[in-house]
Amino acid sequence: MAGKIIFKGESDLPLFPISSGDMCWNRTGTWRYIRPKYEDKTPPCNAACPAGVDIPVFIGLVVEGKYEEAWNIIREENPLPGVCGRVCFHPCESLCNRAHYDEVLAINALERFVADRALDLESRVPIREARKERVAIVGSGPSGLSCAYHVARMGYQVTVFEALPQPGGILRMGIPSYRLPKDILDKEIADIQAYGVEIKTNARLGGDLSFGDLEEYEAVFLATGAHISRKLNTPGEDLEGAVSGLDLLRDINLGKKVRIGGRVAVIGGGNTAVDVARAVLRLGGNPIILYRRSRDEMPAFDEEVSGTLEEGIEIRYLTGPTEIIGQKGRVTKLECTEMELGEEDETGRRRPVPIPDSHFTIPVDAVIAAIGEEPDLTFLPEGIRVEGKIVSTDNGARTSRKGIFAGGDMAHLYRTVAHAIGFGKRAAISIDCSIRKKNVDSLLQGIRVGEDGALSIAKYLSEVARRRADHVVAFEELNVAYFEHGERNERTKLAVPERVRDFREISAGLTEQGALKEASRCFSCGLCNECENCYVFCPDLSVIIDSGAVKYRINYDYCKGCGICIAECPRNALSVEKEAR
Amino acid sequence: MKRVISGNKAVAYGVMLSQVRVVSAYPITPQTTIVEELSRFCAEGEMEAKFIKVESEHSAMASIIASCLTGSRSFTATSSQGLALMHEMLHWAAGGRLPLVMVNVNRALGPGWNIWTEQGDSLSQRDTGWIQLYCEDNQEVLDTIIQAFKIAETVYLPVMVVLDAFFLSHTSEVVEIPHREEVDQFLPPFEPKYPLNPRNPQAYFGMCSPDYYMEFRYKMQRAMEETVGVAKSVDEEFGHQFGRAYGLVEPYRCEDAEVVMVTSGTVTSTSRVVIDRLWEDGIKVGLLKVKMFRPFPMEDIKRVLKGVEKVGVIDRNISFGHGGIFAQEIRSTFCNENGRPTVFGFIMGLGGRDVTPEAIEEAIHVTLDNARPKEEILWIGLKG
Numbered sequence: 030m031a032g033k034i035i036f037k038g039e040s041d042l043p044l045f046p047i048s049s050g051d052m053c054w055n056r057t058g059t060w061r062y063i064r065p066k067y068e069d070k071t072p073p074c075n076a077a078c079p080a081g082v083d084i085p086v087f088i089g090l091v092v093e094g095k096y097e098e099a100w101n102i103i104r105e106e107n108p109l110p111g112v113c114g115r116v117c118f119h120p121c122e123s124l125c126n127r128a129h130y131d132e133v134l135a136i137n138a139l140e141r142f143v144a145d146r147a148l149d150l151e152s153r154v155p156i157r158e159a160r161k162e163r164v165a166i167v168g169s170g171p172s173g174l175s176c177a178y179h180v181a182r183m184g185y186q187v188t189v190f191e192a193l194p195q196p197g198g199i200l201r202m203g204i205p206s207y208r209l210p211k212d213i214l215d216k217e218i219a220d221i222q223a224y225g226v227e228i229k230t231n232a233r234l235g236g237d238l239s240f241g242d243l244e245e246y247e248a249v250f251l252a253t254g255a256h257i258s259r260k261l262n263t264p265g266e267d268l269e270g271a272v273s274g275l276d277l278l279r280d281i282n283l284g285k286k287v288r289i290g291g292r293v294a295v296i297g298g299g300n301t302a303v304d305v306a307r308a309v310l311r312l313g314g315n316p317i318i319l320y321r322r323s324r325d326e327m328p329a330f331d332e333e334v335s336g337t338l339e340e341g342i343e344i345r346y347l348t349g350p351t352e353i354i355g356q357k358g359r360v361t362k363l364e365c366t367e368m369e370l371g372e373e374d375e376t377g378r379r380r381p382v383p384i385p386d387s388h389f390t391i392p393v394d395a396v397i398a399a400i401g402e403e404p405d406l407t408f409l410p411e412g413i414r415v416e417g418k419i420v421s422t423d424n425g426a427r428t429s430r431k432g433i434f435a436g437g438d439m440a441h442l443y444r445t446v447a448h449a450i451g452f453g454k455r456a457a458i459s460i461d462c463s464i465r466k467k468n469v470d471s472l473l474q475g476i477r478v479g480e481d482g483a484l485s486i487a488k489y490l491s492e493v494a495r496r497r498a499d500h501v502v503a504f505e506e507l508n509v510a511y512f513e514h515g516e517r518n519e520r521t522k523l524a525v526p527e528r529v530r531d532f533r534e535i536s537a538g539l540t541e542q543g544a545l546k547e548a549s550r551c552f553s554c555g556l557c558n559e560c561e562n563c564y565v566f567c568p569d570l571s572v573i574i575d576s577g578a579v580k581y582r583i584n585y586d587y588c589k590g591c592g593i594c595i596a597e598c599p600r601n602a603l604s605v606e607k608e609a610r
Numbered sequence: 611m612k613r614v615i616s617g618n619k620a621v622a623y624g625v626m627l628s629q630v631r632v633v634s635a636y637p638i639t640p641q642t643t644i645v646e647e648l649s650r651f652c653a654e655g656e657m658e659a660k661f662i663k664v665e666s667e668h669s670a671m672a673s674i675i676a677s678c679l680t681g682s683r684s685f686t687a688t689s690s691q692g693l694a695l696m697h698e699m700l701h702w703a704a705g706g707r708l709p710l711v712m713v714n715v716n717r718a719l720g721p722g723w724n725i726w727t728e729q730g731d732s733l734s735q736r737d738t739g740w741i742q743l744y745c746e747d748n749q750e751v752l753d754t755i756i757q758a759f760k761i762a763e764t765v766y767l768p769v770m771v772v773l774d775a776f777f778l779s780h781t782s783e784v785v786e787i788p789h790r791e792e793v794d795q796f797l798p799p800f801e802p803k804y805p806l807n808p809r810n811p812q813a814y815f816g817m818c819s820p821d822y823y824m825e826f827r828y829k830m831q832r833a834m835e836e837t838v839g840v841a842k843s844v845d846e847e848f849g850h851q852f853g854r855a856y857g858l859v860e861p862y863r864c865e866d867a868e869v870v871m872v873t874s875g876t877v878t879s880t881s882r883v884v885i886d887r888l889w890e891d892g893i894k895v896g897l898l899k900v901k902m903f904r905p906f907p908m909e910d911i912k913r914v915l916k917g918v919e920k921v922g923v924i925d926r927n928i929s930f931g932h933g934g935i936f937a938q939e940i941r942s943t944f945c946n947e948n949g950r951p952t953v954f955g956f957i958m959g960l961g962g963r964d965v966t967p968e969a970i971e972e973a974i975h976v977t978l979d980n981a982r983p984k985e986e987i988l989w990i991g992l993k994g
Contacts, residue, residue, distance in 0.1 A: 039829055042826065042829065044803065044804070045804075046818040046826065047804055051810050051812055570811070
C-alpha cells in the first residue's frame with residue numbers, strides 16, 4: 030500500500046472515492062478461515078447400480094446430444110445397455126434424489142434410449158494392450174458375457190463355452206421377447222464378440238467339455254446360472270401337463286413348438302412366474318397365478334406384476350397348491366389350500382401358514398411350477414466348496430480352487446441381470462489381478478463406487494478416472510432452487526389387446542425429444558457439470574475458469590472463504606474444509 | 611412511426627431505443643407493465659440486454675449500480691413504496707456518480723393503501739443527488755428517457771424520469787417512435803470514466819475521511835449546477851434532430867398575464883385547457899410548467915415569473931408541517947429578489963383525486979381575487 034495521497038483541491042479528486050491503482054496487493058485470501066474446494070461426490074444412482082454404471086455422466090452426455098459418448102460411458106462398466114435398459118429392476122431409480130422433489134428420473138428408459146441410438150454403431154471403449162494369457166468362461170449369461178467383455182478389454186484371449194445352441198443364458202432362455210427382443214440381445218453379444226471374444230455353443234461342461242479341457246487356460250470363470258426349477262413337492266408332479274416354468278420359457282425361446290392351453294395354473298410369485306403367465310397368455314392359454322403370500326411379498330418386479338394385471342391375468346394370493354390331480358395320466362385339477370401370513374421368516378417376509386380345512390380344487394389343464402431356481406452344480410469337480418446350494422466365493426470371486434472363479438446366479442442370491450453383470454466384472458478384475466500377480470483384496474475398496482457400491486472398471490483401469498469422494502449425496506445437500514419442476518417422461522406401452530397377440534415388445538423407447546427432456550431433469554448429484562453458478566456468484570472473482578480436465582479452480586490468494594460458491598452449487602460438487610492456520 | 615401507446619409502453623420504447631444493456635426491476639403497480647414490456651423485449655431479442663430478476667427494489671438498484679460501473683447502460687423503473695425501499699441505494703448511485711436512468715411512476719405512499727398518482731414518492735428523494743424530470747404526456751416520456759441518458763452520461767449524475775400513475779402510465783396516446791438509427795446518432799454508446807474491470811481490480815466507494823468527503827459533495831453540487839445548461843443543450847439538440855423540445859420549464863401564455871399558475875405533470879395539460887378558456891373570457895392568466903425539479907432551474911423560473919404580481923402553485927404533494935413542495939421551491943427562488951411575486955400554495959389531487967378543470971379554475975380565482983393568500987396552505991376540493 031502506498032503512503033497517504035495528498036490532493037491539493039477538489040479538481041485533483043476523481044468523481045468519487047476510488048483507489049488510484051489496482052488492489053491486487055490486498056490478498057484477501059488471508060482473511061479466510063474456511064476453504065472451499067471442488068470435490069465431486071458419489072451420486073446415489075451410481076452407488077445403487079449393481080453394474081456400477083456412471084449414470085449422471087451418461088445422462089449429461091445425452092443432454093448434449095452426444096449419444097455415442099453416452100453409450101461408451103455406459104459400456105465402460107456394462108456391455109449390455111440395451112438389455113439392461115429393458116429388463117433391469119433399476120435400483121438407481123429407487124434412490125434417485127429427484128423422488129424428494131417431484132418424480133424420480135427415468136434412468137432405465139434413458140439407458141435404453143442410448144442403446145437404441147447405438148444400434149448401428151460400432152465404436153468401442155478403449156482396449157488395453159494385448160496379452161497372450163487365455164481365459165475360459167463357462168456360461169454366456171449376463172455374468173459370463175460381462176466377465177468376457179471386461180477380460181477381453183484388458184487384452185486377454187477369451188473363450189466362452191455355452192451349453193445351449195445359442196448364447197445369452199437367462200437373457201435368451203428365461204426372459205420372454207416381449208420384454209427383451211432377441212435382436213437387441215444378438216446385437217449386444219455381437220458387440221462383445223467384436224473385442225475378440227470367442228463363443229463356443231453346444232459346449233456343456235460336464236458333457237462334451239470336461240474340466241480337464243479348461244486346464245490350458247490361465248483362469249476359468251464359472252457362470253452357469255441357476256436354471257433348475259424348484260419342485261413343488263406335491264403329489265402329481267409327474268403327471269403330463271405339470272411342467273417347470275424355466276423349461277417352458279426355454280422351449281418357447283428356442284422356438285420349439287409348445288403345446289399349452291386351456292386353464293393354466295402358474296405357481297409362484299417371482300419374475301419367472303409372471304413371465305410364464307404372460308407367455309401362456311400370448312400362446313392362447315388362460316393363466317392364473319397362485320401365490321402363497323400377498324402382493325407385498327411378491328419378489329417379482331413391481332412393473333412386471335402391474336403389466337400382468339393390466340393384461341387381465343388373475344393373481345390369486347394366499348393360495349398354496351397341495352396336490353395335482355389327474356385322469357389318465359394328465360392333469361385335470363389342482364387342489365389348493367388357503368393361507369394366512371404368520372411370523373416373519375429369515376428373508377424378512379411373513380411366512381405363509383395353511384388355514385386348516387380350507388382346501389378347495391380348481392379345474393386346470395396344466396400346472397407350471399415357478400417357485401424359484403437353483404443352480405445345477407453336478408458338474409463341479411472336487412475341491413470347489415459349495416455352501417447352501419451355491420458356489421462359495423470370496424470378495425475376489427475366487428472359489429476354493431486356485432484359478433477358478435465363479436459369479437452370477439450360481440454363486441449369489443442376488444438374482445438380477447445387473448448384479449450378474451457386476452459379479453462378472455468383479456471376476457474380470459480379480460482374474461486380471463491374479464494373472465498380473467496383484468493383490469486384489471487390497472485394491473477392491475479403492476475401486477468401489479462410493480463406500481459400498483459396485484466395483485468400477487473405470488476406477489480400476491485409470492488412476493485418475495473421475496475421482497470422487499465416497500460420500501453419497503443426499504437430497505438435503507442439493508440447492509434445488511436452481512431446478513425446475515418437471516414431470517417424468519415415460520416410455521409408451523402397446524395397448525393390451527395389441528400386445529397379447531404375440532411376443533412383440535411391449536414398451537416403445539423414449540422419443541429423442543422425450544429423452545432430452547428427461548435427461549435435463551437429472552440433478553447431477555455431486556458432479557460438477559460446469560453450470561457456472563460458483564463463477565457467477567463468487568464476490569471475489571476468485572473462481573477461475575481453466576480449460577482442461579478440472580474446469581474450475583479457486584484462486585486462494587483472494588478467496589475470502591465466504592462459502593457462497595458452496596451454498597449456490599446446485600449439486601454439492603464443492604466441499605468446505607477448515608483452513609489450517 | 612406513430613403508434614397509440616400507454617405511457618408505460620412509451621417508457622419501454624425509450625429504453626429500447628437508448629440501447630440499454632442491463633435492466634433490473636421489481637414489479638409494482640402502476641409500473642408493472644414497464645417491466646413486463648422490457649422483459650419481453652429482452653427475451654425476444656428486441657433489446658440486446660440482460661434482464662436481472664431481483665427480490666426487491668433495493669436489489670434492483672444495487673444491480674444496476676454494479677452493471678453501470680462495468681460500463682453497461684442500465685435502467686430500472688419503480689413506484690411509491692418501491693422507490694422508498696430503494697432510498698439507500700439512491701445515495702450510492704448518485705454519490706458513485708453513475709449515469710443511471712430510472713423511471714418513477716408517481717404513486718401515493720401508504721397507508722392508506724393507495725395506487726393512484728401523487729408526487730410524494732419522488733419528491734421524498736429530493737436530496738439524494740438525482741436529477742428529476744417530470745413529464746406531461748407520453749411523447750414527452752419517451753423523448754425524455756433518451757435525453758436523460760445523454761444528460762446523465764455528460765454530468766455523471768443519475769436521472770429520475772417521472773410520470774403520473776394511470777393518467778400517463780395506463781393511458782394511451784399517439785406517440786411518434788423515432789428510428790433506432792436516429793437515436794443512435796443522438797445518443798452515442800456509453801464510455802464510462804472509471805470502468806470496473808476484473809483485470810485491473812480497483813476499490814470503489816471506499817472509506818473517505820473528513821479530509822475529502824466535503825470536496826466530493828462539492829463536486830456533486832457543481833455537477834448539478836452544470837446540469838441546467840447541459841439539459842438545455844441536450845433538449846435543443848434533440849429538438850433539432852427530432853422536431854420536439856420541451857425546455858426545463860415551459861411558459862404558456864404568460865405574456866401580459868396578471869397571474870401565473872405553476873404546475874407539473876399531467877395537471878399541466880388540464881390547466882392549458884382552463885387557461886385557454888379563461889383568456890377567451892378576458893381573464894389574463896398564464897401557466898408555467900416546471901419539468902425539471904432537480905436541479906431546480908431557478909434562473910429560468912425567475913425569467914418567467916419576475917414582475918408577475920401573483921403566482922399560484924398547484925402541488926399534488928405535501929411536505930407535512932410546511933406545505934406544497936413546488937410552492938416552497940418557488941418561494942425560495944425569489945427569497946433574495948426585490949419585487950418578488952406573492953405565492954399562493956394550493957394542495958390538490960392527493961392520492962389520485964381528480965384535479966378537474968373546475969378545481970383549477972377555483973385555484974385561479976382564489977389567486978386573482980385575493981391580494982394575499984389567506985393561509986399558507988390553500989386546500990382545494992377538501993371535503994367538509
